[in-house]
Structures are given as structure tokens and as C-alpha cells.
Amino acid sequence: MVVLNPGCELDLGWLNSIHVNTAAVHQRAANLQSRKAVKGPYQAAWLLRAVTCIDLTTLGGDDTDSNVMRLCAKACRAVSEDMLEALGFEAGNIQTAAVCVYPAKVPIAVATLKKMKMENKINVASVATGFPSGQYPLETRLAEIRWAVEKGAHEIDIVVDRSLVINKLWVDLYQEIQKMKEACGSAHLKTILAVGELGSFDNVYKASLVAMMAGSDFIKTSTGKEAVNATIPVGIVMCRAIKDYWTRTGYQVGFKPAGGIRTAADSLAWLIMIKEELGNDWLNNKMFRFGASGLLGDIERQLHHHITGRYASATQFAMG
Numbered sequence: 001m002v003v004l005n006p007g008c009e010l011d012l013g014w015l016n017s018i019h020v021n022t023a024a025v026h027q028r029a030a031n032l033q034s035r036k037a038v039k040g041p042y043q044a045a046w047l048l049r050a051v052t053c054i055d056l057t058t059l060g061g062d063d064t065d066s067n068v069m070r071l072c073a074k075a076c077r078a079v080s081e082d083m084l085e086a087l088g089f090e091a092g093n094i095q096t097a098a099v100c101v102y103p104a105k106v107p108i109a110v111a112t113l114k115k116m117k118m119e120n121k122i123n124v125a126s127v128a129t130g131f132p133s134g135q136y137p138l139e140t141r142l143a144e145i146r147w148a149v150e151k152g153a154h155e156i157d158i159v160v161d162r163s164l165v166i167n168k169l170w171v172d173l174y175q176e177i178q179k180m181k182e183a184c185g186s187a188h189l190k191t192i193l194a195v196g197e198l199g200s201f202d203n204v205y206k207a208s209l210v211a212m213m214a215g216s217d218f219i220k221t222s223t224g225k226e227a228v229n230a231t232i233p234v235g236i237v238m239c240r241a242i243k244d245y246w247t248r249t250g251y252q253v254g255f256k257p258a259g260g261i262r263t264a265a266d267s268l269a270w271l272i273m274i275k276e277e278l279g280n281d282w283l284n285n286k287m288f289r290f291g292a293s294g295l296l297g298d299i300e301r302q303l304h305h306h307i308t309g310r311y312a313s314a315t316q317f318a319m320g
């Protein structure tokens with residue numbers, strides 16, 4: 001991941017001028033989702049692209065070192081060598097972009113990837129700042145970021161304090177995220193908005209802008225723990241904010257939908273939306289990620305079907 005966004009001054013005038021047309025967003029989403037599905041060899045190529053954009057995630061209260069080690073092993077061999085060979089790809093060339101874990105699991109993830117000699121190919125992303133609620137004192141939230149970075153995390157997925165958005169405390173939100181950016185040092189800052197708890201598209205758009213103005217390198221939809229997580233309409237709103245920020249400042253910010261993205265068809269719908277809304281510059285893992293714990297298995301099943309004409313059993317590609 002390259003350094004993308006140094007941020008800019010908070011522009012309240014810009015925020016105050018925003019009004020998102022909800023009906024138009026839903027219309028655009030329906031239009032994008034009615035497009036013909038990608039088929040055949042193109043579909044396999046798009047699915048492999050999707051794999052390389054995954055932050056392979058485990059964020060369970062029952063996470064152990066062993067399942068983080070398994071997650072890392074799966075991230076390294078994301079698609080089996082047999083399948084890659086059948087698809088005409090060189091074995092060993094398809095990995096997920098990152099593994100995403102709780103802060104306490106950063107050391108084992110870093111050590112495992114190092115042992116597998118994959119530390120330069122797969123990043124370790126850590127959630128932080130009182131994930132998933134963010135309802136902790138700022139000092140402990142900042143300390144959590146510093147700890148994860150010190151233990152070797154390359155990317156920090158912070159959560160915003162939703163109350164600042166709901167109460168429209170944009171200056172406070174901007175200042176908190178700026179401090180989090182500073183705490184990240186050389187690690188990249190991915191800001192989770194928890195869109196399902198923000199109340200309106202206007203708030204989603206404004207929170208996206210504030211997060212980018214404060215220096216977020218990526219904006220991310222959800223923790224995966226809210227009742228409503230990543231949806232295409234909310235993705236469109238965030239992508240429009242990214243595009244507007246890029247047009248005004250010249251800085252490209254990445255996008256990460258997360259939460260409930262489980263099927264190969266979901267991944268294709270998101271990639272099509274990104275291509276249409278942001279263009280080809282965003283169709284790579286420097287600018288786009290899926291936050292997903294269960295997506296990889298379904299993509300493998302779809303690739304297996306593409307190669308053999310048969311669907312694998314639900315347990316054949318269980319991990320991912």
C-alpha cells in the first residue's frame with residue numbers, strides 16, 4: 001500500500017453544502033445491479049482479482065493463535081495450486097492483500113507470515129480504537145493503535161465514535177481522526193464509519209469527507225458487527241465522496257466495504273460498482289479491499305465450478 005492521503009483543512013462550508021438524493025442513490029444501485037453478470041473466463045479473472053483484494057478477516061471473541069495461524073496460511077495459498085494451474089496462472093502468485101485481526105493477535109500474525117516468508121507480500125491489518133463500538137476514552141483508543149503498530153501492524157482499521165456523527169460534531173470527529181492518523185505513524189489508516197448506525201446518507205457522505213480531510217488512507221463501511229453492514233447504495237455514497245475529494249484535492253483515497261460480503265456474486269457486484277463509480281484506477285488492492293471472513297470459500301467454490309463444471313461441497317473450501 002502506498003501513502004495516499006495527507007489530509008487537508010476541515011472544510012465546513014463544503015460539508016454544509018451537501019444533500020444526498022436518496023431516491024437517486026437507490027435508482028443508481030438498482031441500475032448497476034441489473035447489469036448482466038460477468039461470465040466464463042472473464043468471470044474467473046474478476047474473481048481472482050477479488051481474491052487479491054481481500055483483507056482475510058477473523059474478528060471473533062474466540063480467536064486463538066492457532067486459528068490466526070491457519071488464517072495466515074490460507075491468505076498465503078488463497079487459491080489451490082491445482083486450480084491456479086487449471087486457470088493458466090502461475091502457482092503461488094495469488095494471495096489475499098492482508099489478514100485482519102484484533103490487536104492482541106498482531107504478534108502471531110506477523111510471526112506466522114514471517115515464518116512463511118510472506119511478510120513482504122501480505123500486510124497485517126489490526127482493528128483498533130475500541131473495535132467495534134469505539135466507546136472508550138480517546139487515550140486508550142490511541143494507545144491501542146500505538147501498541148498494534150509497535151507489534152508490527154502495517155494497517156490500522158479504526159472505528160469512529162458514531163455519536164460524533166449523529167450529533168454532527170464534525171470538528172471533534174476531524175480532530176480525533178487526525179490524532180489517530182498521527183498515532184499510526186507509518187502504518188496506513190483505514191477508517192470504519194459503521195454506516196448502519198449513522199442514520200442517513202447525508203451523514204455517511206459527510207463522515208466520509210471528514211475522515212478523508214483528517215488523513216484517512218481508506219474509508220471502510222462497517223465493522224461487520226452492526227445490524228446493517230456493507231450495501232451497494234451506501235457504497236455508492238462513499239465512492240461519490242471519494243471521487244469528490246479526489247477532484248478537489250488530487251488525493252486518491254481507498255475504499256473497503258466490509259461486513260456480510262459472503263458470495264462470489266457479491267464480490268462481482270462490488271467490483272462492477274467500483275469500476276463504474278471510480279474507474280479502473282481503483283480496481284486493485286492498493287485502492288480497494290473487501291473486509292470479509294467468509295468470502296474466499298465461496299469464490300473458491302465458484303472457480304472450482306468454472307474449471308470442473310461441478311459445484312464443490314460446502315465443506316470442501318471451508319476456510320476463508
Ligand SMILES: O=C[C@H](O)COP(=O)(O)O
Pocket residue numbers: 057059100222223224225258259260261291292293294295
Ligand atoms: O472487517 C471485516 C468484517 O468484520 C468482516 O465481516 P464478515 O465477518 O461479515 O465478513
